[in-house]
Amino acid sequence: MGMFRADQSPRSRPYNRWTIFGGRLVLAMTLLNGCAYTRGTLGDEVKDEDVAAIKKGETTRTQVVARLGAPDRIAQANGQDVFQYYRYDVKGGSLLLILVNFSRLNIKSDDLYVFFNQKGVVDDVVFGKRTKQLMFQFWPFGD
Amino acid sequence: MPATESTHWLATGILIVMLSLTGCGFINTTRVTVNDLIAPQDVVFIVPGKTTFKEIVTHLGAPNALTNTALGAVVAYHFRDAKHTRINLGWPSQFFLPVSPDLVLSGGGLGADVFQVFFDSHWVAQTSAFAHHTGGPSFNPWPF
Numbered sequence: 001m002g003m004f005r006a007d008q009s010p011r012s013r014p015y016n017r018w019t020i021f022g023g024r025l026v027l028a029m030t031l032l033n034g035c036a037y038t039r040g041t042l043g044d045e046v047k048d049e050d051v052a053a054i055k056k057g058e059t060t061r062t063q064v065v066a067r068l069g070a071p072d073r074i075a076q077a078n079g080q081d082v083f084q085y086y087r088y089d090v091k092g093g094s095l096l097l098i099l100v101n102f103s104r105l106n107i108k109s110d111d112l113y114v115f116f117n118q119k120g121v122v123d124d125v126v127f128g129k130r131t132k133q134l135m136f137q138f139w140p141f142g143d
Numbered sequence: 144m145p146a147t148e149s150t151h152w153l154a155t156g157i158l159i160v161m162l163s164l165t166g167c168g169f170i171n172t173t174r175v176t177v178n179d180l181i182a183p184q185d186v187v188f189i190v191p192g193k194t195t196f197k198e199i200v201t202h203l204g205a206p207n208a209l210t211n212t213a214l215g216a217v218v219a220y221h222f223r224d225a226k227h228t229r230i231n232l233g234w235p236s237q238f239f240l241p242v243s244p245d246l247v248l249s250g251g252g253l254g255a256d257v258f259q260v261f262f263d264s265h266w267v268a269q270t271s272a273f274a275h276h277t278g279g280p281s282f283n284p285w286p287f
Contacts, residue, residue: 140282
């Protein structure tokens with residue numbers, strides 16, 4: 001352990017520091033084989049301004065379809081027609097080392113529900129945008 | 144599309160993604176998560192006969208599926224956690240053998256969970272439940 005003695009000469013310290021740095025760099029370059037980012041989406045993004053334009057008691061079914069397009073699903077619930085628009089967003093990261101590869105893929109969805117009354121006028125709007133919190137992650141362990 | 148159909152579609156997609164993410168190193172670990180986990184303590188605010196659809200959406204966000212039954216609407220929240228590990232025991236042989244035979248052990252699981260809320264005709268929650276499963280997935284490559 002003489003190399004790290006406190007009484008070593010000042011000239012030799014930078015050399016040792018650079019040696020350690022170089023060693024770490026070579027080690028990282030040897031172990032780090034590559035990394036990858038992956039992104040994918042399913043469906044069109046539902047914009048906040050489009051959702052804001054839908055007014056309860058005013059907007060008709062025709063106007064909703066004209067603005068957002070045909071719904072991805074149509075359901076009936078408690079005597080109401082419900083249009084559902086959804087979008088999935090996928091963010092993946094891979095850390096490729098020589099011996100070990102880590103990959104993690106996170107998927108979240110945005111869901112918009114438009115409820116219509118018997119006259120075909122909007123009765124309620126429910127919108128959840130989970131993809132805002134979607135992250136690229138490599139580490140598969142933990143939360 | 145019924146909730147069960149969308150669930151199968153999502154589960155199939157996750158399995159395809161997991162297999163396509165599997166690399167060619169010595170050890171590969173892959174994890175796929177869909178939406179945020181909903182724990183039992185997150186839904187204690189739901190009181191049957193009192194809590195409304197609006198209140199549930201305020202706490203949990205928009206559901207992933209909505210279906211109708213004879214007694215009222217049912218909404219479902221889907222969340223998934225899939226883990227997969229693969230070890231190729233033949234991989235190190237490339238350093239001292241002319242050929243490197245594959246000896247792969249791999250295993251994983253798909254933790255599929257659904258939380259459903261059943262409403263009456265006035266959008267008041269009548270009951271809610273998690274789907275029952277045998278346990279969450281783990282990073283265990285031992286397939287036997």
